[in-house]
Every structure is written in structure tokens, then in C-alpha cells.
Amino acid sequence: MALGRKEIFVYAHWDGMEASFLMGSLFATPSRGKEIFSFEYDKGWLQSDYAQIIDPDLKLFEGAQYLTDEKSNFGIFLDSSPDRWGRVL
Known part of the structure; x- marks a missing residue:
């Protein structure tokens, strides 16, 4: 596993x-001052x-899936992230 890489089970x-x-x-992997996100479906x-x-950015196949540079994270996970005020707290 990459140094500092975090795995979040979904x-x-x-x-x-x-x-x-x-x-x-x-997966959240630190890279040049930001985090690069990827998602991998469980085989089961x-x-x-x-x-x-x-x-829409996650297709049903095995292996790591990454976003384009324009997006910071997959939409489904952004919907569950704290808003600006929640991050301040």
C-alpha cells in the first residue's frame, strides 16, 4: 500500500x-498537496x-477506477462529505 494511502470500506x-x-x-492517496481518489468494487x-x-463515473467492473482531473472525488461520496461549515468544526 502506498505511503499515507487511506482505504475507506463502502x-x-x-x-x-x-x-x-x-x-x-x-482509496485516498496523497499526491502533490492534494488527494487522488479511486474506487474499486468488491468482487462479491x-x-x-x-x-x-x-x-455515473463508476462502471460495474473489477479494478481501480479513477476520475478525470476536473473532478476532486466521485459524486456519490461528495454528497456524504461535510459541507464547508462541517469541515470548520
């Missing part, structure tokens, strides 16, 4: 699911009946 637990299901991992998730596209 789970689904939607209505109708008996338990949480690992969807994949979001991709093979499950629950597999679905959760973000």
Missing part, C-alpha cells in the same frame, strides 16, 4: 437487505443481485 444496507454488504473500497458485490451503478 457498504450498502438498503431496505430489503438482511445485513450490510461490502460494495467496495474508496459485482457478482451479487444487488450490483448496480451508484455513480
